[in-house]
Each structure stands twice: as structure tokens, then as C-alpha cells.
Amino acid sequence: MAKKSSKKFGILLCALILAVIVGCQSVGGLNLNDMILKQIDVSQQEQSQLFELEIEFNEELISREEPEIASMVKEFSKISLNIAHAKMDEQGNQWINGVFGFGKGDIPFTLHSDSKTVRFDIDGSKRPLIIELPDTDPALEQSQQAMAETIRQLAQKVAAYFVRGLPNPPVLSVDRVSSSVHGVLTNLTKVHAELNGEQLGDLIPVYLENLMNDKEGLRTTLREVFQWAQELPPEVLSVFGEGADAVLEEDADIDAVVEEAFAELIPVLEEAQAEIAKAREEEEWGEIFDKGVTMAADLYVDDSLHLRKSFVELIIAPAFFTAEDSPVRSIKIRSSGEMWNVNGDVVVPQVEVPGNALTVEEAEGLQGYQALRLFEPSSVLYNVLKNDFKIDDQSFVLSDEWGIPFYVDSDGTAYVPIRATMKEFGVKLQVPAAKGQIRFYDQATEQAVIFQTGSAKANVNGKSVTLEHKVVNDGHFVYVSADDLFGILHAEYSVSDNESGERIMEVARDL
Template sequence: MKKFKWLTVLIAAVMVIMTGCQSVGGLDINKALVTSLDVKSSESRSNLRIELVAADKTLTPEDKEAIDLINSISLNIDHAIVQDSKTLSIQGSIQYLDKKLPMHVFMDSKGMTIQLDGAKQPIYLAMDTTVPGLPDTSQYEQAVQDVVKKAAGLLLKHFPNPSKIAVKPVQEKVNGESLNLTHLQMELAGDEILNMIKPFAESLLKDEAGIKQLIGDFYDAMAPMIASISEAYGEEAVLLPQETKEEVIASVYEPIILSLTELVEDFEGKKQELKEELPEIDTVLGKGTVLKLDYYFDGQLNTRKNALELTVALPASEDLPVKAIKVHSEGEAWNFGGAVKANKVDTSQGVLDVLSDSVTPGQVLRSFEKDSLVYNLLKDDLGISHKYFQFNVSYVDLGDSAISTIKKNNQSFVQLRYLADQLDAEVKLTKGSKRITIINDLTGEKIVLTPGSKKASVGGKSVTLSEAPFVHTNGSTYVPLRFVAEALGATLQLEDDGWISVERK
């Protein structure tokens, strides 16, 4: 885990710097960036791509292939519509190598529906966050969002400007319309980041009223929600050990000020400690790491266009085939506050709820055309149908074990239910008959067996078994392992240690 701690430090620092600036050239940058946190009805388009810069060494074919693949990926949003804070739609595509995957996403308070090219039904992701037995806390969401904005505003107010920053009036086209905008341009090198922490802390220390106000606002936003949850449990509502808002503010304010004071008084020492603990930070937060930002604001401080280019330098490593990661994005937005309506995904033919516990790999694959990009991606590249498990053939006395085999005339038999579960097959019993139908999860093909009979069928074609399935004394039905496993698309391998491995790709 320690190898990745520097990445956390970087992300936290860059996110703060990206949104931390004071007034320049008449533009209230603090207010402009806080305004960008408001969710307003709007339309937009954007794109995002990630680029890996190969290390200065000979790459293995596998590393080169992986880098080329990642560098070919891009997310293109052709048209996004934000109807309100909970309702939006996105139409665009994901591209990689020479392939393009069109997509249409619709999200509301109930869930997210995703239509992908080649899908017979849209994918549905339920987003119901309510917990059985607890009250609905959605009424408090706006208050929580408001206090988050206030926290961002306080941090932005005190964070110093990077050394390279400029503001100028420009004329730019947005969605084909020529607009008079204010262009904010910033550039920040990684070696500036640590040196900006101390002046930030010194400035924040002087704002006692601002810190206490934020703590109080947080109390006001959270107290009703926590009290509602406590009441649902039938217990006395307790937010914090203190009984009054003033006591809460005092108890939270004191450790914040103490931490800021210690940081200011021994900043060089703490910076050295950080470098000793994370020696990679000299590279990650060095001159090779650069963030370039361009914002274009209109008269109401709405962000009409934006562009980001982030280069993160990575420490040299034998295990790491890249020396830097680059992120590129740009976008434009229009129709702020307009009467827009998100484009819903057509669900008239039903949906596939992939979060359902009962959904199987076969159900997912069958929801796509076999020649579609997603089908091949899921099956071949992601291997969602892959299964691998083993049976013990040396342990003859089954007892309570469900993964051992029973030998009968030199043929291995296994418990039907266990084998079916492992391969996601559905088992149906014919009422009034001993006949058993096993449905192949990937193909939907039916395998019909009858305990005590050597007659069977696969996909409607009759076959004769060398040994009949049987019901064990423990009440479980046992079937020929090789016959059923292969009929369900798996292959068998007898290992040197006496175990039988079963694999389906």
C-alpha cells in the first residue's frame, strides 16, 4: 500500500490547487469556481482521454500492447443534458483502438439506464440508497450540498494563486454562438504545491469567524438528519457529546486551530518528514508534474468552456513501464437555466438489472448481439463467462462434502446442484416425473436427464450414457461429471495430484 500513498497525496493536492485562487484582473475566481459547483439545467459536450508516456527503457511486448491500448481510449460526450440535480442524460461514445462504442445514459433519482450499441435491452443500475427500517434522508441532501459549497468557498478564499495565472476578455464560440467571455488561464508545476501549503494555513488561521461559521453550518445541516436516524432506532438522538451547538463549535474549532498552528510553526520539518516517508514525492511533486487549466466564464460566472491538461511524473521503477501519466479534457456548455429535458433511454422492451443477485454471465451475454463490440469485450477481453473449479477424486466417502466425487464403474459422478451452481446452469424438475432439465447459461441449450436411465438428450438430440444418473442415500442427485460439464461448455483435466479441474472459458 505504501507504494500508492504518494498518489493519494498528489490527487488531494492537485484537487485543492485546481480550485484555489483569489481575484485576478477583476475576476472573483473564488466566486466563479464556487458557482461552478451549482447544479443548473444546461447542455454540454466534452471529451476525456488518458495518455501513458513510456519509460526510457526497452518495453516488453505485453507492456507496449497495454500502453497502446490505454492511449487509444477516449470518452466522447456528444450531448449531455442536465435537467436538474438528479436527472440527466448523456449521449456519446467510448473509443479504443479502431473500435467505437456508442452509448446513451439516462439517470434519475431511481437509477441509471445505459443503452449500449448491440444490446437487446438496456442495462439498469438501481440507485435506491434507502436503508430498510431507516427514514428517507433525501430531504436533507440540499442542506448537505450547500454546506459542501461553503466549505469549498472557505478553502478557495485562503488558497494562494499559482505563479502563472492570467485573466483576459476574449471572444469564443460555444455551440456555434460567438460569446464575450472572461478567460482564466492557470499553470501550476508540481514543485509549487508544497510551498503553497504554509501561506494557505497562515491565511486560514486568521479567519476565526469563517471557520466557526462553517462548523456551525455543518452542524445545522447534519443535526436534523442524524436526529431523524436516531429516532428511527428508538434511541435518544445524540449528534456529538456536547449538548449545544456552541459547545460543538468550540470543541471542533480547537483541534483545527492547533493542527494549523503546528503546521505553520514547523512547516519545514513536516515537509521533510513527508519526503522521508514518501521519497517518490520529489518526482511526483517535481517540475515534471504540470497542471494547465483554462476556464471561460460568462457574465453570470457560468463556465462556458474549459480545458485541462495534467501531466503527472512517476518515479522510475523496474515494475513500472511508464514515466508519466497525462490527462486531457475539454468541454463547452450552453443553455444554462434553460427549460431542458433529459433524453430517456427506451425501456419498452425491458431492462437487464445487472445488480440483481440472480443475474448470470449468460444472461448478460445473451442481452447483446453476438457480433457486437460489447459481447466480444465481455466474453473475450473481460472473460465474464470464465469459470474454474476442482473436484477431489481421491476422497470416496462423500459424507457432508459437496465437492467430492463418487466413483461408479470407473466413472466420476458429482452432485448435480453443485455442478450446476458452479456453471450458472438452471435446474428444473418436471412435476410428476423424475426427469431433470439443465439449462446451459451461455447458450440456453437444454440437457435432459432421468435418474436411473441411460437415455438423455442435449439440445433435443438423443444420447446414451455409459452410466445412469442416480439419487444418493443422502437424497442428492448425482450426474456423470464429464458428460454434464462438457454439455455445459466446460473442459476437464485430471491433475497430477488426483484432482479434476473443470474450466469454462
């Protein structure tokens, strides 16, 4: 049920945006309350959506950071998510095609899901990522769908009370317009609203007052909730805790139950009013609800009150962002989109799983350099992962006290345990072909290496190599000099003493 419900989050978010920005009182003949609640009716549709985030940083502070950090901050100061086409059918199957954009470039992607599988294709990736969803018993799935529908119906009834109390923003207008929606000229009602942080802060106590004044609305809402709960099966009702079945049994006195709940909720609302009144006297209230925070929206609904187009802009630039130690000067968030085929015939095909698909289990076991090789070197994501996040680099620390320790001999030569060290690189030793032989294949450098205990000769990719020091046995462990091993593996190391006198070896490899 959670998976099915989460797929409708975007639709419910539209309703929330409408509620917060628009309010609910009728304007220009348009019932804004009905318009908000109508969005909960949407079970399937197609749409396009553009999200943009722009952050203006404090350049003086950023200039003090390391060059790599400063560069990355600038690269991500402007990001966008452009959903060119998304569709969701009645069963909750989804198909999304879009582009993620930022300073380094654009990364196209496709997300496709059904009841069994989620497939994620990303530009430059050689293999799609597949997430297998657990099988669901058909009877259970049907029960979950029925429960989700019941909750949706309850949400409509409960939301009416909370939406009805929302006050309208100071700037609000309604006009009839003709505008293109997915290439089709459509008659729409345009709702324009504007609000700043200070005004929002002023509306909060008004909203609580409206809820308090609508006591009959609260009673009606409580009655709807209890009547809905009475119709739930026993196994679901048990979620509400011990005693719920007694309170909600069929012959329970609903009027008494409602009045008891009402008597408990009214003090809660009164306490909230008191807390808000107290908070408004504090300096922090003005910092949070600042004029520098502004919201504006153009929302277009059709004659059935379904949202068909939208543009929402939020600018966050409160006074405290101007402080010298503030890392951010302003944040701008914009969203625009179109919706079509609302509750129409939307078809999303089943997910196809190719033979080369990458599973989550396989991905979790990959070394950084292996994950990087899943992408084309010419792709944007490869560039970011390698040069910005350096996911293919390897580093670890060895100690002369814990684990299988390394040691330094009397000549100052450092020796490392071969098996434990290769494990840090993500490499397992192979079955030896002869006694005293140590074999492994380092995929990162594409080298097959063979050592022989007691010998200063090694074999690398079929060629004989002379080591500076012999491979030695020390009890149950085989050691090779750090200079020899890390020289072959293209790694660097350093040895130092920490504050407690422990000698540590830091190893790093830039691939």
C-alpha cells in the same frame, strides 16, 4: 439528499479545479475568488465534455507478461469519454449522451435518470438496463431539497475562507477574448494558468500560512457554521452527537462557542504547518512534488463569472517513473468542455421504461454466457466481453473429499454427481417424467438432455445417444461418468492430487 447532491459533483469539481490551479488573488481586474465561488451557484445547465487518459507503459516490462495481458494493457493505454451532450434540470434529473473509446473501438451510450428511475442504454445491447430507485415521501423529499439548499448556502460562506487563502500559481494571465460556446460567439474572460509539482509543493506551506494569518476570517467562518447549525431542526442537529443541542441552542453564547472552537483549531493548523515543514525535509516530498508533474489550464468565464469553456491538462511523469521496475513511464489526463444554458430553462423528460428492460435483480442472476447474449455479436462490447474478458467461459473444481464428492472406480473411470455438477454450470434439474429419469436443459449449448439411472442410453435433443458407461445410483445421489457428461456439454476436465493428498477435478468450458 445524497442523491441530489451527488448530481452536482461535476459542478463542484469545476470549482475545485479552479481553486487548485488558479488560486484566488485578483489578476487583470478579475476577482478569481468570486469566480471560484460562483460555480457553486450553478443548479442546472447543459454541457459537453471530453476526458482523455493516455498511459505510457514500460514496454520492456510489459513484454514479459503473458500475451493476453500485454495485449489488454495496450488496448487500454488510451481511453476517452466524450460526453457529446449532457443536461441537468433544477430537480436533479439528468440526460447524458456520450461515447466511451479505447483500443478496441467506440461504445456509444445514453444515461437518463429522474427521481424514480435510472436507464442505461449502451450500443449493441438488446435491452436497456433499468435501476428502480426507492420511493421517497414527498414531504421528506422536500425536506431533503431544503436541506441541500441550506448546505449549499453554507458551503459558499465557508468556502470563501478556504479559497481566499489560496496562493496564485507562478504562471497566471487573464485576457478578454471572443470564442464560440455551443456554436454561439461569446465574449469571455480567459484565465490561463500553469503549475508543476515542485511549485505546488512550495505553495502548500504558503496556503497554510495564509490561513493562519486570516484569523478573523476563521472566526467569521466558525460563526457562520454555528449560526447555520442553530437553525437546523432537532432531528438533524442530533447527527452532530450528544451535547450539540446545548451548544447550539438559541440562547447559547455564540461568541464564547466561536472562541472555544477557534482555540481548538489554531493548534491543529500549527501542527499541520509543523508536519508539512518536517515532510519537506524528507526525500519522499521531492518524489511526490516533482517537476515532472505539470498542470495547465485555460478557463473561460462569462461576464457573470460562470465557467463556459475549459481545457485542463495534467501530465504525471515524475523522476521515479524512469526506474527500471516502474511499469508506467507517464500518465496524461486531458479534459475540455463547454457549458451553456447555465441556470437557464433546462428540461429533462421523465425516463421511459420499455417492456423488455433488464432490471438489476435479473442481471445479477445471469450466467456469464447469458449476459453476453444480451449484446449483438457485431458490437464492440460483445467482442471485448467474449474475447478479452471471456465472461462466457465456465470453470470450477470438484473434490473427492468435500461437498458431494466425485470418485474414480477401479477401472480408472471418473464419475461426477449429476445434480451438484449441473448446479456449477448454472443449470437446474427438471422434474422427471418417469422414475429414475434425470432431465435438464443446458441453455449454453441449447441441449435438452435425459439420463436414465442404470442405463447406458441417453437422449439429447430428441436423439438417442449411447454412453460409454451406465448412469449409477450411489446412495441418495446419481452419478454419470465425467467422459459422458462433459462430452455432451462440450467441457474438458482433468484429475490430479494436491499436496495434501486430496484428489481434485478441474472442469472448464469455453463457450
